[in-house]
Amino acid sequence: MKNHQLRALVAIADAGSVRGAARTLGLSPSAITQALKDLEECLNAPLIKRASSGATLTEFGNTLLTHARLIVSQVERAHGALNEMRGEPGGKLSVAITPWIALCFLSEVFTQFRKRMPNVQLEIFEGFLSVANPRLRDGSAEVFVGRQAPDISSPEFNFRPLFSSGLTAVARQGHPLAESRSLADLIDADWLVSLDSDMECRLFKKMFYRNGLPEPRNVHFTHSLTVAASVLQRTDAVSIFPWPLAELCVARYKFCAFPVREELADSSIGIVSRSGHPLSAAANCLIEILLETIRNSDKTGTAEARRALQSTELLF
Incomplete structure (x- = not known):
């Protein structure tokens, strides 16, 4: 396997097509195609599926992709380290x-x-x-x-x-439950949360369990502050924010923090x-x-x- 072949695989995965990969790497589509062909012959395995709508990775391709990203990244960093030694x-x-x-x-x-x-x-x-x-x-x-x-x-x-900070429940100003003093009052709300793994999802539920409450039935996920802010501003959904972010969003997005008596987790x-x-x-x-x-x-x-x-x- 050669670095330019792995770079071609990574670029196809990111761009979704051979032409897109060629634009990303500043090469011709034929050069990308040849690099993939050589890589497939080297590994004796099909790596991409070609279609009129673009290119997707096979099971072999997806397995190799994880390693290819790491190798390509490390080669780039190696070049960077040498340039640093040259003062460049x-x-x-x-x-x-x-x-x-x-x-x-x-x-x-x-x-x-x-x-x-x-x-x-x-x-x-x-x-x-x-x-x-x-x-x-x-x-x-x-x-x-x-x-x-x-x-x-x-x-x-x-x-x-x-830093270490606490967490708080937030929603838009004027929310019908804005004066709620307990998580129990928020059980039936739509929760929009940035849950990042199965483990963190379990910890979110544990926040209710340790206070003797059932988990909320309506939990939705986001991985973007922009998306979360847009939904929270225009609906009655609620969320969990670290206190520093809540402080910022009170001013920027007209949010409020619920004055609940339960202690939420620190982060x-x-x-x-x-x-x-x-x-x-x-x-x-x-x-x-x-x-x-x-x-x-x-x-x-x-x-x-x-x-x-x-x-x-x-x-x-």
């Missing part, structure tokens, strides 16, 4: 950032990073666990700034804590990376800038950021 940092840094950290700090981090690393291209994903952890595993993201996986200590990832926010994989100079630079920005936020941060940070405990 470049390439791409892919990171995932949880919404409230992005809303509070990302603009300043972005500005300072571009000054220090002008030749590095940034790729930024919305940082929910369901989005970030798979990308960390396959190498398509190097760093995740976000929640620690609940009730799990995995040797697969390194976790460097930044930890930190820097997550894969164990056994040294971070690139670009990743370390971005982390350094993020830490500097957080430390200076009480003096130079926005009023919104300072308000959000009042509901967190700094852990570094």
